[in-house]
Amino acid sequence: MxxxxxxxxxVIVSLLLIVVLSYNLFLYAGSRAYDFNGFRITDxxxxxVHRKEVKDSSIRIKAHLLSTLSNKNAFLTNxxxxxxxxxxxxxxxxxxxxxxxxxxxxxxFTAKISQIKMSGIFKDIPDSVLNEWLSSPFTIKSSxxxxxxxxIVFRKAPKDTLEYMATATTPEAISFDPTYYRLxxxxxxxxxxxxxxEAPKAKRxxxxxxxxxxxxxxxxxxxxxxxxxxxxxxxxxxxxxDALTIYRSLPNFxxxxxxxx
Amino acid sequence: xxxxxxxxxxILLTILLLAESGLLVLLFFSMTFxxxxxxxxxxxxxTANPFVTLSEKDLSKKIxxxxxxxxxxxxxxxxxxxxxxxxxxxxxTNKFRLFTKGEMxxxxxxxxxxxxxxxxxxxxxxxxxxxxxGMHTIIGKTTSPVWIKPDWAFVEEGLPIPPANSDLxxxxxxxxxxxxxxxxxxxxxxxxxxxxxxxxxxxxCIRLDDEDLEVVYTTMSIGSxxxxx
Numbered sequence: 001m002x003x004x005x006x007x008x009x010x011v012i013v014s015l016l017l018i019v020v021l022s023y024n025l026f027l028y029a030g031s032r033a034y035d036f037n038g039f040r041i042t043d044x045x046x047x048x049v050h051r052k053e054v055k056d057s058s059i060r061i062k063a064h065l066l067s068t069l070s071n072k073n074a075f076l077t078n079x080x081x082x083x084x085x086x087x088x089x090x091x092x093x094x095x096x097x098x099x100x101x102x103x104x105x106x107x108x109f110t111a112k113i114s115q116i117k118m119s120g121i122f123k124d125i126p127d128s129v130l131n132e133w134l135s136s137p138f139t140i141k142s143s144x145x146x147x148x149x150x151x152i153v154f155r156k157a158p159k160d161t162l163e164y165m166a167t168a169t170t171p172e173a174i175s176f177d178p179t180y181y182r183l184x185x186x187x188x189x190x191x192x193x194x195x196x197x198e199a200p201k202a203k204r205x206x207x208x209x210x211x212x213x214x215x216x217x218x219x220x221x222x223x224x225x226x227x228x229x230x231x232x233x234x235x236x237x238x239x240x241x242d243a244l245t246i247y248r249s250l251p252n253f254x255x256x257x258x259x260x261x
Numbered sequence: 262x263x264x265x266x267x268x269x270x271x272i273l274l275t276i277l278l279l280a281e282s283g284l285l286v287l288l289f290f291s292m293t294f295x296x297x298x299x300x301x302x303x304x305x306x307x308t309a310n311p312f313v314t315l316s317e318k319d320l321s322k323k324i325x326x327x328x329x330x331x332x333x334x335x336x337x338x339x340x341x342x343x344x345x346x347x348x349x350x351x352x353x354t355n356k357f358r359l360f361t362k363g364e365m366x367x368x369x370x371x372x373x374x375x376x377x378x379x380x381x382x383x384x385x386x387x388x389x390x391x392x393x394x395g396m397h398t399i400i401g402k403t404t405s406p407v408w409i410k411p412d413w414a415f416v417e418e419g420l421p422i423p424p425a426n427s428d429l430x431x432x433x434x435x436x437x438x439x440x441x442x443x444x445x446x447x448x449x450x451x452x453x454x455x456x457x458x459x460x461x462x463x464x465x466c467i468r469l470d471d472e473d474l475e476v477v478y479t480t481m482s483i484g485s486x487x488x489x490x
Contacts, residue, residue, distance in 0.1 A: 024295040063312035076334035105338035120300025158419035171462035
């Protein structure tokens with residue numbers, strides 16, 4: 001009897017193993033086939049051009065300076081475009097480890113990022129392709145968060161002064177809920193903002209929600225005969241107060257200027 | 262009778278099941294690893310600089326042009342408040358910062374809207390007590406302001422709403438020494454409830470401490486910008 005149960009369980013686990021392994025291989029294939037603004041990880045052409053050796057060091061230094069200036073130019077152009085609008089937007093400088101809220105070109109709030117992690121694809125993309133990708137602002141198309149966008153308190157008006165006296169409350173000090181969110185931008189970018197303070201339960205809950213959403217998207221793609229979609233991602237850690245301030249201040253379809261250098 | 266060979270087989274099968282289960286768990290939690298695997302495997306050289314193919318003369322020309330362009334863009338971005346004083350209010354933390362000529366000259370606590378949505382019993386009337394986010398302009402300044410109580414001030418205390426010009430609507434000395442108007446009934450003013458500074462406590466106005474209010478009042482003029490986020 002015991003052996004029968006073990007064999008049955010073994011068969012079930014083996015089947016599950018095959019499903020999960022196939023799913024992971026599909027994920028691998030999806031990333032490998034990802035088209036980043038016309039560039040694929042399997043492309044070789046760009047590599048050949050850039051491998052050409054340049055011995056003159058002054059050219060190398062100037063080329064590096066021009067590349068940095070060009071990246072800064074794209075960032076400033078985007079901020080200038082966003083400053084003309086009437087909304088709060090994000091200004092994200094990876095090299096400085098800062099994420100700012102701006103409006104009309106005025107830095108309203110700057111958060112220092114304690115940790116940045118990003119998808120390996122950003123190491124592989126040629127500068128020219130990356131600069132083109134960064135040349136217009138990103139727009140949020142959806143978000144997933146552990147906190148509500150707006151904390152609204154619903155209250156019924158009291159019938160008379162007696163009821164008012166009985167139900168009157170005094171303001172309370174602000175308490176910040178554990179803050180984890182993902183902003184999904186157009187043109188393929190997911191920005192994960194995680195609070196640096198430990199809140200294991202809320203973090204687990206957020207990532208479970210996130211994994212379920214990802215699993216559903218990938219399963220839908222596989223079932224419709226396509227590879228699971230890959231989205232380049234950046235994960236940052238901020239102070240809880242800063243992460244919450246940024247999430248609550250951004251409009252639902254807010255925009256972002258991004259710079260890597 | 263105890264069968265040693267059968268017992269050994271059972272142990273082996275159990276170990277096999279445990280190993281399979283372990284592998285399943287490992288694979289289940291390695292989805293990110295598989296997603297990132299193609300980029301990890303590729304030892305790329307592609308991040309090399311795209312401008313290295315240009316001559317030194319062309320590079321110098323492009324650098325000079327790019328520097329001019331960037332400087333123009335920076336001026337364009339900073340145009341909104343160039344040289345002016347402005348106030349920045351964070352409604353999530355109930356803190357403010359005052360800037361003059363790009364330098365922060367004062368910061369402190371304030372009180373902003375409670376985000377209470379007050380509805381009457383029949384739900385015919387609603388008031389939302391939040392401080393409006395965005396860029397605002399100081400459109401009026403007054404000393405010794407008088408609070409003209411709107412309808413909601415009576416409704417939320419369960420009192421009958423008096424006529425528009427009733428004496429009951431005028432309350433003296435509750436808004437501090439100064440008030441600055443942002444339009445649509447929103448004011449920056451003082452408060453009697455100083456213990457609530459740093460907390461959401463208002464119906465949408467911005468309350469400041471007496472000393473902070475005086476500095477803000479004297480620094481900001483009509484037309485100065487207030488950024489609320």
